[in-house]
Amino acid sequence: MLAVDIQSLMQMGGFRLTKWISNNRQVLDTIPESERAHTVVSLDPDDILLCERALGVNWKVNNYEITFKIKIADKPLMRRGILSIVIAIFDPLGLVATVTLRAKVIVQDPCRKKLGWDGVIPQKEHKDWQR
Template structure:
């Protein structure tokens, strides 16, 4: 970001807040922007942005007015509630892809595709990983031969470096795969820790690199006095299973939800009968 002055013409100031994630190894404090916020009777910035196509290979440019993604920073928190607090306000404009805007997921994917398109011929193992194995800012890839996977990791780092990107939190089920990766970029800090039963997250799932086994984090369900349809769906959705591997386990919960929908005729926030809520 860079400091700027307020210019003439349409502008949008992004509401934002800081989210703490103590379990993160790289970014424990992350700023979240709200591009869907709007004043009374006004449009939000997300309502006027073109989101771009949903399929990555499509080649359609999206341009965001550089003056639009701005935010206000109060340089002195002690003055926030004083009449002269405006003297402490500073205006900044963002120079990166801003998550919270409707067009940002497409822009991030398009940049990676363009990088593979321009320089992928020099990195034949990395190019298909960039175009097919990325999900937002996470990448999952592998192979049948150790030497090939290690070379793919080396090429991937070099290809992304061409765009100024550095991949972090590297993990592998064999430390030899990371021989070309600086230790400070590993998901764990030392090679000794790589060999321990260290569990990392891969797209929301748990993965033990040592045993090369995937797992699921079972949520701790709380005792609830009033059970509603909304609460039932919310509790069931806490068990993240994007691949459907837990289908045999959670099918009973899905059947229960289907029965509540079809037979009881209650609203989202209406308390379920005692026979169902128990």
């Protein structure tokens, strides 16, 4: 099985892979319990696998869904407030870049217009942010 081959190759290089998880029960059965993610160790074959965090995103293992938790704090609608919300979104894989890129443009426009960090943003950017 591929998982066993990967473990062997990594061991040859001096690496040990741990915290394995899969939505395929046959794959999990080939991995020793000590090497599995903690949420998998005590599961029966019929149990539903939980949500795991990997690379800053939430992975719902059974239905192979990747989700994000984004808290939009009640910040003032100024460059500083918007930027603090935008940079709090951790997306190392770029999966929500279509959303975050648009928000970053909203932060850049007042900068181009030489508006201060704590000044009220123009109506256009305000509407774009609300959308």
